[in-house]
Amino acid sequence: MLARDDGAVxxxxxxxxxxxxxxxxxxxxxxxxxxVGCGDGQLLKLLGETRRVxxxxxxxxxxxxxxxxxxxxxxxxxxxxVDLADYPDDAFDYVVLSQTLQATRxxxxxxxxxxxxxxxxxxxxxxxxxxxTRSQIFFRGRMPVxxxxxxxxxxxxxxxxxxxxxxxxxxxxxxxxxxxxVALDHWGRRVRxxxxxxxxxxxxxxxxxxxxxxx
Amino acid sequence: MSxxxxxxxxxxSRAEAIRREADEPGSSLVRFGADKPLKLxxxxxxxxxxxxxxxxGELNAQRTNAILVCHALSGDQYVFGEHPATGNxxxxxxxxxxxxxxxxxxFFVICPNVIGSCMGTTGPASKNPATGExxxxxxxVVTIRxxxxxxxxxxxxxxIESVLCVTGGSMGAMQALQWASSYPGRVFSALPLAGAARHxxxxxxxxxxxxxxxxxxxxxxAGRYLVEGTSPRRGLAVARMAAHITYLSDAALHRxxxxxxxxxxxxxxxFDADFQVESYLRHQGSIFVERFDANSYLxxxxxxxxxxxxxxxxxxxxxAFKGAKTRxxxxxxxxxxxxxxxxxxxIVHALNAGxxxxxxxxxxxxxGHDAFLLEEPELFAITRGFLEAAAxxxxxxxxxx
Numbered sequence: 001m002l003a004r005d006d007g008a009v010x011x012x013x014x015x016x017x018x019x020x021x022x023x024x025x026x027x028x029x030x031x032x033x034x035x036v037g038c039g040d041g042q043l044l045k046l047l048g049e050t051r052r053v054x055x056x057x058x059x060x061x062x063x064x065x066x067x068x069x070x071x072x073x074x075x076x077x078x079x080x081x082v083d084l085a086d087y088p089d090d091a092f093d094y095v096v097l098s099q100t101l102q103a104t105r106x107x108x109x110x111x112x113x114x115x116x117x118x119x120x121x122x123x124x125x126x127x128x129x130x131x132x133t134r135s136q137i138f139f140r141g142r143m144p145v146x147x148x149x150x151x152x153x154x155x156x157x158x159x160x161x162x163x164x165x166x167x168x169x170x171x172x173x174x175x176x177x178x179x180x181x182v183a184l185d186h187w188g189r190r191v192r193x194x195x196x197x198x199x200x201x202x203x204x205x206x207x208x209x210x211x212x213x214x215x
Numbered sequence: 216m217s218x219x220x221x222x223x224x225x226x227x228s229r230a231e232a233i234r235r236e237a238d239e240p241g242s243s244l245v246r247f248g249a250d251k252p253l254k255l256x257x258x259x260x261x262x263x264x265x266x267x268x269x270x271x272g273e274l275n276a277q278r279t280n281a282i283l284v285c286h287a288l289s290g291d292q293y294v295f296g297e298h299p300a301t302g303n304x305x306x307x308x309x310x311x312x313x314x315x316x317x318x319x320x321x322f323f324v325i326c327p328n329v330i331g332s333c334m335g336t337t338g339p340a341s342k343n344p345a346t347g348e349x350x351x352x353x354x355x356v357v358t359i360r361x362x363x364x365x366x367x368x369x370x371x372x373x374x375i376e377s378v379l380c381v382t383g384g385s386m387g388a389m390q391a392l393q394w395a396s397s398y399p400g401r402v403f404s405a406l407p408l409a410g411a412a413r414h415x416x417x418x419x420x421x422x423x424x425x426x427x428x429x430x431x432x433x434x435x436x437a438g439r440y441l442v443e444g445t446s447p448r449r450g451l452a453v454a455r456m457a458a459h460i461t462y463l464s465d466a467a468l469h470r471x472x473x474x475x476x477x478x479x480x481x482x483x484x485x486f487d488a489d490f491q492v493e494s495y496l497r498h499q500g501s502i503f504v505e506r507f508d509a510n511s512y513l514x515x516x517x518x519x520x521x522x523x524x525x526x527x528x529x530x531x532x533x534x535a536f537k538g539a540k541t542r543x544x545x546x547x548x549x550x551x552x553x554x555x556x557x558x559x560x561x562i563v564h565a566l567n568a569g570x571x572x573x574x575x576x577x578x579x580x581x582x583g584h585d586a587f588l589l590e591e592p593e594l595f596a597i598t599r600g601f602l603e604a605a606a607x608x609x610x611x612x613x614x615x616x
Contacts, residue, residue, distance in 0.1 A: 054572070062577060069544060069574045070596040072604025076563055076575035086564040 018188035019124040020046060022208045023098055026122055026180060027051050031093035034058070034118060036080045036110070037100030041068035044075070056092075058083060081105045084113035092118040101125050102158040108170065115176060115213045124208040127183070129163030129201040147186075148205055164201045171211060180210035226505075232300040233506055237349075238342050240267040240328070240335025241299030242292050245372050253330065253365055256358040256521075263344065266369045267335025268292050268327035271311065272319035274375070279609050281375050282317060282602075283366065284326040285383030285390035288458075288515050289507055291334035292326045300334075301506050309590055316598040321606070321614060322379065327369050329362040329390075331515050333508035336365070340441065340508040351510060352438035359386070359522045363393045370401070379605055382406035382598075384587035385554065386515070389414075389522050392562065395543070396524055396535040404542045404605040406598065408587040409551050411558035412532050412565065413523040418553060421461055422516040425454030429509050438510055451509045452500030459499045464550040464583035468492060532565035542572040544601040546594060548586040549579045574601065 020043045027033060029051045035044050038057030041064075047053040057075035059065045068075035076083075080097075081104050095118035097110070102125050104110045114121040126148040127133075133144035143153040151157070162170075164183065171178055183191040183204025191204045200207070244267050247253065252262035269292040274281060284294055286306065291298075295305035295312045311317040311324055328336035331354070339354040346353075370378070381391040381402050388410020395405045414422075429435055432450025436443045460468075472492040476482070479489065488494040528534035543566055547559035556577050566573040578593045580586045587594065607613070 056572065062579065065574075066576050066578070066593050066597060069576050070593075070600035072600045072607070074542065074572045074574045076567075076573060077577055078563075078575070083564075083567075086567050088568055088570060091567075091570050 017042065017098075018184055019098060019206050019208055022182050022184070023096060023122050023124060024050060026208070026210045027053060027094055027096075029053070032056075032091070033094045033096060034087070034092040035096045035098070036084065036114070037097060037103070038068065038073075038075055039064050041071055041073045041075060043096065043098055044068070044073050045071065048073075080110055084110065084117065087113075087117045089116055090119065094118050094120045094122055096122045098122070098124045099126065102161050104160065107160045107162075108174070111170070111174060111176075111211075115174075115211060119213055120179070121176075121211040122208065123167075123211065124206060125162065125167065126158070127164045127201065127204050127207050128161040129165060130205045131202050132186075132205070134202075146205075164204055164207045165197055167207065167209065168197065171209070175214060177212045177214050178209060179212045182208045184208070229301065230505060234340075236267075236300045236335055237333045237338070237340040237508065238335070240292075242267050242269045242328075242335060244268075244335060245369060247368060251368065253361065253368070255355055255361045257355045259355050261330075261337065261355060264330070264337040264365070265335070265341075266327050266330075266337075266365055268325060268369060269294060270326075270373075271295070271324040272322055274323040274373075275611075277610075278375055279377075279379060280321065280606070280611055281323045281325060281370075281378045283370070283378045283381045283394070284311060284317070284324055285362075285366075285381065285387035285394075286326060286329065287383065287385040287387050288519065289455075289503065289512075290387070291332065292328045293334075294324065294326045303506075307588065309588065310595070310598065316595045317382070317602065318614075321611075322602070325369070325373070325375075325378075327366050329386075329515065329518075330365045331357045331362070331511060331518060333511040338508070339438070339510035339514055349441040351441065354510070354514065356517055356521075357514060358518050359389045359393050360397060360527075362518065363390055363397055366390070366394075367398060367401070377401040377403060379609055379611075380404045380406055380602060382408070383410075384408040385410060385584065386519050388554075389519065392524060392535075393522075395539060395541045396527075399536075399539050399541055402541045403609055404544070404601070406544045406546070406601060407562070408546045408594070409548055409554045409584055410545075410562075411554050412535070412562050413525050414520050415558070418461075419520045421458065421553075422520055424457050426513050426516060428453040428457070429513060432509075435509060438513075440509065446504070447509045448501075448504045451504045451507065451512060452497075454512060455503040455507075456496040456500040459496060461553045462583055462585040464552065464581055466550060466581035467583050470581065471495075532561065533568035536566050536569040536571050539566070539569055539571040542574075542605060544574040544576070544597065546575075546587070546597060547577045548582070548584070548591075549577060550581045551584040551586065553584040 033053045033055045035057040044055040058078045065077040095114040136144035183200040184206045246265045252260035328334045331338045333340040343350045381394045388407030391405045391407040429450040432447035434445040435447035475491045477491045477494040547556040563575040
């Protein structure tokens with residue numbers, strides 16, 4: 001695991017989105033980054049300011065896109081499930097999916113596209129295996145509603161939720177190298193580094209993975 | 216009676232002023248002599264020729280703050296302020312001016328009249344120096360690329376190596392895309408609005424209806440109406456009426472006019488303009504023929520029909536922008552059925568495939584194709600943001616205050 005470098009960014013710059021800070025720390029300065037599902041452009045702005053990256057974004061919501069473009073960010077209105085196919089191989093150094101993967105129709109395909117378009121991929125997602133979500137199902141028998149998953153089952157855009165262990169399993173199937181992994185607890189603190197996967201899966205509320213294509 | 220006669224005289228003098236614009240425009244003008252012919256796609260050279268243009272704002276010492284504004288089919292070089300011949304407002308008063316999104320306090324805006332038009336740049340209404348008569352149909356068929364070539368010669372003349380941005384809507388967007396493709400090194404950014412990389416079959420079809428209307432008018436005289444002292448007013452008006460419908464949307468027409476009757480309580484059981492929408496279209500047709508040359512209408516619609524950046528690059532649009540350093544912002548409007556969002560997406564896909572920096576926004580509006588000319592706050596915010604980022608990255612000083 002790499003140590004945090006001098007250019008480390010902090011939560012105050014991201015409106016409390018700790019996963020964005022972790023992602024920014026994984027991106028080398030001066031690189032080309034595609035942020036898939038970039039929302040209102042928070043991460044792109046952060047990466048531009050702290051890492052001097054050449055950043056691009058795709059966002060499905062018109063409001064998000066128009067907001068980003070008005071801020072001077074290079075963002076297009078598009079659907080990750082369809083439009084990633086149009087990007088050439090190796091167009092970017094990093095492709096980022098921050099809290100996006102679980103909202104795609106074809107997560108596996110999106111991951112494959114991600115590592116075709118970029119040599120490296122960074123994925124952050126809410127861990128459905130966290131003890132709070134587990135206990136809501138176990139004790140109340142209801143679909144979980146938490147800080148990270150605030151919508152009711154019938155309203156949520158998150159149609160493909162997974163646990164940290166599910167994701168690790170998929171990464172193995174895809175034959176992709178897992179370069180770094182970070183789990184964040186309820187307070188945005190990193191879960192102990194050397195803890196076993198089951199521990200991460202229980203106490204990590206969010207996870208961030210840095211993946212690299214093999215070969 | 217005398218009032219009517221005076222109005223008639225005023226209209227006549229205005230018509231003469233507009234007619235004079237074709238050779239002696241009220242704007243800036245550059246004449247290119249025999250040593251600098253315009254090489255046309257048709258395989259012939261146009262020489263001598265002239266380009267009429269307007270500039271607004273000041274060019275900075277580094278010559279890095281120029282923005283080239285390209286006008287649409289029936290536009291001209293008068294972007295804002297009073298038109299010297301028609302007395303109308305400029306065509307992009309909402310967008311360009313001091314403090315507006317394309318801020319003339321900050322940027323040096325250049326707008327040339329296109330080749331083939333009739334407001335001072337050489338076109339079919341211009342006098343052919345070889346004959347002393349207007350060119351008429353002896354004027355060669357021109358293309359969007361020819362328009363852009365002439366603009367490049369204008370920039371050379373002005374000593375501007377590269378522009379901060381090329382922008383325009385509709386045919387202006389075609390020019391912006393052609394610029395980025397033909398002269399990538401001269402275009403720092405491009406902002407094509409409501410445009411396409413190729414004219415669709417439906418759009419060619421609409422243009423053909425317009426041209427046939429002009430040519431079916433007996434006063435067109437096989438294109439020699441200027442020499443013969445007639446004017447194909449009815450044909451050109453019908454062409455404009457048909458085209459005008461395509462610039463709006465069903466929703467906008469319904470909102471503006473619905474089925475309301477014009478100055479009458481009931482239907483007249485005649486072919487008068489009973490409905491407001493009929494009256495409106497007739498008005499649009501009649502004011503257009505006052506200010507536009509019928510042959511120019513034929514030539515410019517033809518240029519748009521021929522526009523096809525895809526075919527120009529072996530069927531692969533991405534090749535038009537391969538390795539482009541230019542940054543793009545493509546904008547479409549939800550109710551634009553003339554240049555629908557799918558056309559904009561085709562451009563965006565090609566730019567992505569070519570690895571270019573591209574933004575793409577679709578703006579929700581019921582105003583149709585003409586939305587780019589109208590009050591659209593989201594368009595203004597996007598234009599400001601895009602230009603601001605381009606200006607910053609080109610090293611222009613930030614806006615004061």
